[in-house]
Amino acid sequence: xxxxIQVLKIRKSYGRTVAVDEVSFEVHEGEIFGLIGPNxxxxxxxxxxxxxxxxxxxxxxxxxxxxxxxxxxKLQNRIGVQxxxxxxxxxxxxxxxxxxxxxLYQQKGIDGEHLLAQLGLSDKRHAWFMNLSGGQKQxxxxxxxxxxxxxxxxxxxxxxxxxPQSRRAIWELVRGIRDRGKTVFLTTxxxxxxxxxxxxxxxxxxxxxxxxxxxxxLVNRHCPERTVVLDTExxxxxxxxxxxxxxxxxxRCGSQFTISGRDDDLVTEIIHxxxxxxxxxxxxxxxxxNLEDVFIKLTGHTIRE
Amino acid sequence: xxxxxxxxxxxxxxxxVFLREPLGAIGTIVIPVLVYLGAGRAVxxxxxxxxxxxxxxxxxxxxxxxxxxxAFSAVLSLITIISIYREGGILKRLRATPLRxxxxxxxxxxxxxxxxxxxxxxMVLLGKRYYPVDVHVPLFxxxxxxxxxxxxxxxxxxxIASIVPTARFAQPIGAVxxxxxxxxxxxxxxxxxxxxxxxxxxxxxxxxxxxPLLQGIWxxxxxxxxxxxxxxxTAAFVFYTALSAKVFRWE
Numbered sequence: 001x002x003x004x005i006q007v008l009k010i011r012k013s014y015g016r017t018v019a020v021d022e023v024s025f026e027v028h029e030g031e032i033f034g035l036i037g038p039n040x041x042x043x044x045x046x047x048x049x050x051x052x053x054x055x056x057x058x059x060x061x062x063x064x065x066x067x068x069x070x071x072x073x074k075l076q077n078r079i080g081v082q083x084x085x086x087x088x089x090x091x092x093x094x095x096x097x098x099x100x101x102x103x104l105y106q107q108k109g110i111d112g113e114h115l116l117a118q119l120g121l122s123d124k125r126h127a128w129f130m131n132l133s134g135g136q137k138q139x140x141x142x143x144x145x146x147x148x149x150x151x152x153x154x155x156x157x158x159x160x161x162x163x164p165q166s167r168r169a170i171w172e173l174v175r176g177i178r179d180r181g182k183t184v185f186l187t188t189x190x191x192x193x194x195x196x197x198x199x200x201x202x203x204x205x206x207x208x209x210x211x212x213x214x215x216x217x218l219v220n221r222h223c224p225e226r227t228v229v230l231d232t233e234x235x236x237x238x239x240x241x242x243x244x245x246x247x248x249x250x251x252r253c254g255s256q257f258t259i260s261g262r263d264d265d266l267v268t269e270i271i272h273x274x275x276x277x278x279x280x281x282x283x284x285x286x287x288x289x290n291l292e293d294v295f296i297k298l299t300g301h302t303i304r305e
Numbered sequence: 306x307x308x309x310x311x312x313x314x315x316x317x318x319x320x321x322v323f324l325r326e327p328l329g330a331i332g333t334i335v336i337p338v339l340v341y342l343g344a345g346r347a348v349x350x351x352x353x354x355x356x357x358x359x360x361x362x363x364x365x366x367x368x369x370x371x372x373x374x375x376a377f378s379a380v381l382s383l384i385t386i387i388s389i390y391r392e393g394g395i396l397k398r399l400r401a402t403p404l405r406x407x408x409x410x411x412x413x414x415x416x417x418x419x420x421x422x423x424x425x426x427x428m429v430l431l432g433k434r435y436y437p438v439d440v441h442v443p444l445f446x447x448x449x450x451x452x453x454x455x456x457x458x459x460x461x462x463x464x465i466a467s468i469v470p471t472a473r474f475a476q477p478i479g480a481v482x483x484x485x486x487x488x489x490x491x492x493x494x495x496x497x498x499x500x501x502x503x504x505x506x507x508x509x510x511x512x513x514x515x516x517p518l519l520q521g522i523w524x525x526x527x528x529x530x531x532x533x534x535x536x537x538x539t540a541a542f543v544f545y546t547a548l549s550a551k552v553f554r555w556e
Contacts, residue, residue: 053401073403081401087393089318091325096318103314104402128325 002065004029004152004183005050010059012045019045020056021207027152032174032184034198036191036291038303042207043187044084047156050185051081064151077106080150082141084157084187090130094121094140097129098147105148115143119173135166142173153177155186159193171197189303191292201291203298210298215291222297223289227260228270231283240277244269256283311404315412323386323416333382333420337375338427345435369519370492373512375424376455379417380462381479386413387466388475397556406555414459421455422448442523450522450531454515457538458483460545461511467553490516511541 003026012020020042027033035043048054050061052068052075061068066075088097098112116122119139124132132140138158145153155174159167174197178184188194194201195215202212211218225248233255241250246263259270267286274281295303323329387410390396399409429444465482469475488494489503490512496504507513518534528535 051401053397073405076401076403083394083398083401085394086398087395088398089322089390089395091322092318096321100311100314100318101402104311104404106403 003027004064005033005185006060006062007046007050008060010046010049010056010061012042012049012054012056018207020049023059023204023207023209025202025209025212027183027185029183030178030181031199032178032186032197034194034201035185035187035204036189036194036198036201036295036303037204038189041204043189043204044156045207046204047154047185047187051079051154052076077148078151080145080148080153082138082145082153082155082158084160086141088129088140091128093126093128094132095125097140098143101144101147107148109148110146112143112147115146119143120169135162135169138162138166138170139173142170146177150182152183152185155184157187157189159188159190167193191290191295191303195291203295205299218291218294219289222294224262224264225260225289226263226266227258227287228267229256229258229283229285229287230270230274230281231255232257232279232281234277234279236277237279240273240279241270244273312408312412315404315409316415319412319416320419323420333378334424334427337378337424338431341371341428341432342435345432366492366520368523369516370487371428372425372451372519373454373487373490373492373515375421376451376458377483379421379455380458381476381483383413383417383459384462384466384469384479385472385475387463388469388472391554391556392472394556400555406553410463414456417459418452418455425451443525446522446528447519450515450518453535453538454511454519457511457515457542457545460542460549463549463553464545467549486510486512489513492516509541511538511545514538514541 005025005027007026008024009022010020010024011018011022023042023046035046037043045054049056050063050068052072055069063075064078066078068075092100094116095112098116102109102112113122113125116125119142121136121139121143124136127136129137129140142155142158145155158174159170162170171193174184174186178199186198198215200212200214201218203210203218211222213221237257238250238252241247241257241259244259244261244266246261246266246269247259248261249259251258259266263269273279292303387396396409400406425448461483462479465479466475469478489496489499489507489510491507496507496513499507514534514537518531518538521531521534522528
């Protein structure tokens with residue numbers, strides 16, 4: 001199966017600043033692929049090269065077997081795009097925007113009214129763009145990106161600036177897009193978003209891709225450490241914990257123990273040890289590393305710095 | 306067919322969006338018409354039929370000047386809209402669809418031409434009482450001449466729209482670049498009496514050809530007498546459009 005998006009060694013600089021440097025990756029049909037990294041890492045530039053809005057200085061890109069530069073109009077018929085910080089005419093009505101967009105594509109897309117209903121915008125159909133809330137604007141942009149029933153949907157910093165509730169609602173929408181068989185390519189600097197939404201992610205920094213995989217595999221590969229925090233008054237506990245196979249460190253703070261190790265079976269082994277030695281615990285929780293930890297590990301700083 | 310469909314929809318929406326703006330219709334249509342009528346009332350009473358009215362400036366200079374000023378204000382408003390759309394990312398969003406860039410710009414030009422036409426039509430109809438325009442003025446031909454002239458000014462407008470840094474500067478920069486063109490257009494001062502440098506500048510500006518064309522057609526000249534002007538205006542249109550297509554920025 002050919003990948004839906006194929007990016008090979010693209011490079012793009014603005015003056016002396018190299019925004020994207022030798023970036024290569026593939027996106028498969030039916031997956032949600034996330035390009036994650038801090039602001040200014042080259043996410044948007046990469047995405048806009050793939051959409052045919054920018055010409056890379058070097059390298060090749062194929063989207064649905066089309067060249068985004070040469071076949072830009074053919075391509076734009078088959079993809080849906082949501083741009084970062086885009087605006088519409090202040091006084092365009094919601095239904096007018098949907099109607100206009102529907103008229104721009106060759107194929108008959110999705111029914112606009114149905115789409116607005118799905119996105120919870122039906123009662124706003126006569127509202128002016130300028131009077132919509134941030135979440136409503138974002139949902140309208142998703143509607144415009146979906147109106148032509150595209151095969152690939154591009155979403156750039158989809159939920160930036162939204163409250164957690166709207167954010168979750170939009171994640172549901174994006175999963176719905178994938179569940180209908182579409183491919184989704186998105187960028188985000190929110191690790192939680194990438195972790196919850198993406199099937200695979202590429203971590204990008206300073207215009208270079210550092211690693212690509214499923215969020216789970218990235219965590220396993222770069223942050224294999226498991227940590228268990230538990231509370232017990234048992235005086236022999238510490239000694240027993242140290243004997244558990246795979247344990248790296250045991251730290252104690254009053255009655256609270258923090259046990260960490262690299263073994264996948266660490267949690268099982270600890271539970272086993274607790275039950276075998278009849279150690280009573282009043283609290284027990286596991287701390288699993290996440291993408292945020294992977295990012296810190298790989299770049300030496302948090303994504304916001 | 307499809308592209309025409311998109312063009313028609315976009316034009317219609319842009320027209321509606323413009324008219325929804327506070328002062329949109331009032332500023333472009335009502336105020337110019339009122340000023341025109343007001344001036345007519347004030348001046349008209351004091352003029353006897355055979356005084357100033359018959360001076361050559363009143364006969365053909367004033368209508369030509371008025372038409373140019375109206376065309377300029379349409380082009381200025383076009384420059385402003387384009388820079389606002391660019392700054393807000395609207396142009397970029399439209400470009401990420403199968404819409405061709407030229408379709409987007411054409412829609413805006415059509416909207417401006419429609420508004421200009423509405424303004425001028427109202428002036429002619431409502432102003433009949435105050436401006437006893439010679440019935441022999443060929444209004445249809447004059448409209449065509451004005452259309453040709455406006456299009457070549459629009460092409461310069463696009464060039465200006467390509468260079469204005471932000472929407473805030475669009476109106477002032479546009480005005481500073483456009484209005485001085487009237488001074489070297491030959492409307493007030495004959496071209497021959499200009500210093501050589503200004504004459505050189507005048508020669509590449511479309512207004513220099515628009516003025517004799519508009520004046521001539523207004524006075525009843527045949528089109529054949531102004532073939533050179535039409536050719537020059539067309540050339541200017543093609544040249545400035547090509548140039549702005551090269552330097553135009555979408556974001």
